[in-house]
Amino acid sequence: MQLRAETGxxxxxxxxxxxLAVARRARSLLPRNPWRHAWFLESFTWCYLAWSILPIAxxxxxxxxxxxxxSVWQGFSLRWYTSDPLNSVLHNPQLHQAVLQTLWLxxxxxxxxxxxxxxxxxxxxxxxxxxSSAFNFVMIFSFVVPELIFGVALFxxxxxxxxxxxxxxxxxxxxxxxxxxxxxxxxxxxxxxSIGRQYEEAAADLGASRLEAVRRVLLPMLMPAIFAxxxxxxxxxxxxxxxxxxxxxxxxxxxxxxxxxxxxxGGNGGPALNALATLMLLFSFVVAxxxxxGYRWMTRGERVGRQETLTSIAGM
Amino acid sequence: MARLGGxxxxxxxxxxxxxxxxxxxxxxxxxxxxxxxxxxxxxxxIAGGQLNPIFQSAVPVWNPLHWTGANxxxxxxxxxxxxxxxxxxxxxxxxxxAIASGLSLLIAFPVAxxxxxxxxxxxxxxxxxxxxxxxxxxxxxxxxxxxxLQNDGYVNKALTFLHLVNHPVDWLGGQSATxxxxxxxxxxxxxxxxxxxxxxxxxxxxxEAGRDLGLSGWRTFLRVTLPLSRQSVLTGMLITVLxxxxxxxxxxxxxxxxxxxxxxxxxxxxxxxxxxxxxGAALSVLLLAVLLVPMLYxxxxxxxxxxxxx
Numbered sequence: 001m002q003l004r005a006e007t008g009x010x011x012x013x014x015x016x017x018x019x020l021a022v023a024r025r026a027r028s029l030l031p032r033n034p035w036r037h038a039w040f041l042e043s044f045t046w047c048y049l050a051w052s053i054l055p056i057a058x059x060x061x062x063x064x065x066x067x068x069x070x071s072v073w074q075g076f077s078l079r080w081y082t083s084d085p086l087n088s089v090l091h092n093p094q095l096h097q098a099v100l101q102t103l104w105l106x107x108x109x110x111x112x113x114x115x116x117x118x119x120x121x122x123x124x125x126x127x128x129x130x131x132s133s134a135f136n137f138v139m140i141f142s143f144v145v146p147e148l149i150f151g152v153a154l155f156x157x158x159x160x161x162x163x164x165x166x167x168x169x170x171x172x173x174x175x176x177x178x179x180x181x182x183x184x185x186x187x188x189x190x191x192x193x194s195i196g197r198q199y200e201e202a203a204a205d206l207g208a209s210r211l212e213a214v215r216r217v218l219l220p221m222l223m224p225a226i227f228a229x230x231x232x233x234x235x236x237x238x239x240x241x242x243x244x245x246x247x248x249x250x251x252x253x254x255x256x257x258x259x260x261x262x263x264x265x266g267g268n269g270g271p272a273l274n275a276l277a278t279l280m281l282l283f284s285f286v287v288a289x290x291x292x293x294g295y296r297w298m299t300r301g302e303r304v305g306r307q308e309t310l311t312s313i314a315g316m
Numbered sequence: 317m318a319r320l321g322g323x324x325x326x327x328x329x330x331x332x333x334x335x336x337x338x339x340x341x342x343x344x345x346x347x348x349x350x351x352x353x354x355x356x357x358x359x360x361x362i363a364g365g366q367l368n369p370i371f372q373s374a375v376p377v378w379n380p381l382h383w384t385g386a387n388x389x390x391x392x393x394x395x396x397x398x399x400x401x402x403x404x405x406x407x408x409x410x411x412x413x414a415i416a417s418g419l420s421l422l423i424a425f426p427v428a429x430x431x432x433x434x435x436x437x438x439x440x441x442x443x444x445x446x447x448x449x450x451x452x453x454x455x456x457x458x459x460x461x462x463x464x465l466q467n468d469g470y471v472n473k474a475l476t477f478l479h480l481v482n483h484p485v486d487w488l489g490g491q492s493a494t495x496x497x498x499x500x501x502x503x504x505x506x507x508x509x510x511x512x513x514x515x516x517x518x519x520x521x522x523x524e525a526g527r528d529l530g531l532s533g534w535r536t537f538l539r540v541t542l543p544l545s546r547q548s549v550l551t552g553m554l555i556t557v558l559x560x561x562x563x564x565x566x567x568x569x570x571x572x573x574x575x576x577x578x579x580x581x582x583x584x585x586x587x588x589x590x591x592x593x594x595x596g597a598a599l600s601v602l603l604l605a606v607l608l609v610p611m612l613y614x615x616x617x618x619x620x621x622x623x624x625x626x
Contacts, residue, residue: 037434038430038433041426041429041430041434042430042434044426044427044430045426045427045430045431045442048423048427049442049445049446051501052445052449052501052504052505053448053449055457055461055463055464055501056449056452056456056457056460058460058463058464058470059456059459059460059463062463069468070462070463070466070469071463071464071466071468071469071470072468116343116344116347117344119340119341119343119344120340120343120344120345122337122340123337123338123339123341123342123344124341124344126337126340127334127337127338127340129334129338131341131345132337132341132345135341135344135345135348137615137619138348138352138353139344139348140614140618140619141611141615142348142352144555144558144611144614144615145604145611146558146559146561146562146603146607147562148562148564148580148583148584148600149562149600149603149604149607150352150355152359152583152587152596152600153355153356153358153359153600154355155587156355156358156362156374156376156593156597157351157354157355157358160358160361160362160374160376161354161358161376174351175351177347177351178347178348178351178352181347181348185344189622190622193622210332210333210336211336214336238453239452239453239454239455241453241454241455241565242562245565246587256455257453257454257455260455260456260459261455261565261568261569264455264458264459264462264569274463277453277455277459280453280455280456281451281452281453281456284451284452284453285451287451288451306440307439307440307443310440310443310444310447311443311447311513314447314450314451314509316509316510316512316513
């Protein structure tokens with residue numbers, strides 16, 4: 001009995017070897033999954049995707065509702081975008097202002113964060129001292145600390161210490177830059193690792209100074225990573241909520257996310273909010289699409305796959 | 317390598333090079349110092365400070381030798397003392413976060429596993445659909461559920477149509493289940509992305525080897541795939557659990573009732589109330605202290621991973 005148990009599998013493997021090899025060859029001809037299809041997992045995945053996407057599709061649909069309800073369809077209209085004289089995104093000054101505030105915050109934050117973070121990422125990768133590793137630590141820490149705790153800290157620093165910076169747009173931008181600084185730094189560092197040192201060495205051998213090597217060799221090679229991080233920072237700021245909620249002061253420094261939040265506490269805020277949220281979605285998707293196309297174009301000589309592009313602009 | 321690798325003959329050049337890298341790093345260091353390190357010191361100073369007796373505003377004490385425990389004592393007595401109102405909220409936070417993150421993992425793992433192993437040629441489409449929520453604002457996603465969960469919303473319509481309930485359920489009136497659903501819905505995309513990139517890196521030859529050596533599909537999963545994905549499961553859980561612990565908006569949007577309040581709601585409330593700001597600071601310091609161990613774990617493991625790559 002014991003003998004059979006020990007030799008059994010071996011005999012099986014030997015006996016199955018020939019058909020297995022045939023099956024292998026057949027499989028390699030067909031670009032299919034190596035093993036039987038996982039029907040349960042597939043339906044589970046589709047259920048998840050439906051659950052994750054359908055509610056949002058419905059919310060977008062109701063932004064075009066010709067009525068006040070967010071749950072009963074009353075016909076298609078652009079009422080909540082443009083035509084309603086009081087409460088459409090176009091005519092309600094609060095909603096209107098929020099759209100602009102979101103765009104300005106994203107723009108300012110991206111313009112400051114990306115150069116700062118890229119330089120920081122390059123420096124920290126090359127400058128091996130205690131100071132740099134300590135701040136590398138701080139940078140990764142800032143990536144993972146709960147946003148509420150960081151927001152509370154900023155709230156107190158602006159209300160009790162740097163009191164000349166009042167709560168408002170400047171405070172929001174400073175907070176958002178700090179919160180997003182780790183994105184370009186982390187992405188650029190990852191790219192530096194895959195580039196390696198040999199190109200800079202070649203530039204140095206050909207007589208380039210350190211700064212010239214960075215400017216004319218390293219930066220062009222880092223461009224896709226820098227671009228991806230800009231896309232990511234812009235979209236993250238459009239979606240940001242906690243920092244802008246804690247650091248905005250009056251109504252006209254509140255971006256879209258805060259307006260949606262403060263008008264929706266546990267109930268019905270009207271389809272104008274759906275319209276506002278749909279615009280936010282549109283911004284993010286336009287940025288994502290531009291990011292995708294731009295990244296494809298920038299890496300056109302490098303055989304970067306579609307999936308890799310997708311993961312790059314999502315910061316994975 | 318000799319010219320750039322650090323071990324240089326010419327000492328002067330070396331110092332100059334280091335100066336260049338230091339100049340690259342310096343702006344970021346100053347920024348993080350002023351707007352990340354100093355703010356945390358400010359919270360400690362407020363938490364260890366006093367209350368202005370006239371204006372009831374929090375007065376920071378910048379010298380750590382003069383910090384008092386008054387705010388911490390107040391937070392502590394609210395947490396565990398008699399008439400403690402934060403204690404139950406703290407317990408509720410732990411329970412909500414545990415259930416929500418557990419559910420997220422139960423949903424996210426099979427999905428990420430399916431897409432990485434069986435996605436085949438459709439992997440790109442699946443990936444785009446998995447990433448899509450990442451680009452949709454959190455507020456939008458909560459708003460979507462507010463629409464669905466209203467008294468005359470589609471969820472209640474479906475439930476009454478199927479005769480599962482007789483009267484529409486007041487989902488938005490302070491239900492724990494709604495808040496947990498919101499947390500799962502809000503944070504699961506991040507978890508899936510982390511799991512996806514972790515599972516995608518597993519060498520499929522190892523799994524094939526498991527099968528070739530006679531393991532069943534299920535046992536291959538248990539003995540090969542699962543141990544190899546341990547690190548990404550841990551990272552993914554951290555990425556979801558840490559922000560959930562500081563969440564106040566999901567709760568506020570989907571329930572708004574104090575019956576489902578979490579620690580984040582208490583801190584947010586105290587921050588906006590005159591006279592309670594010191595306590596709010598103390599409470600966020602306490603929350604930070606509780607979460608410090610998982611955060612440090614994340615920082616150290618990330619550091620180690622990038623050191624291995626370099």
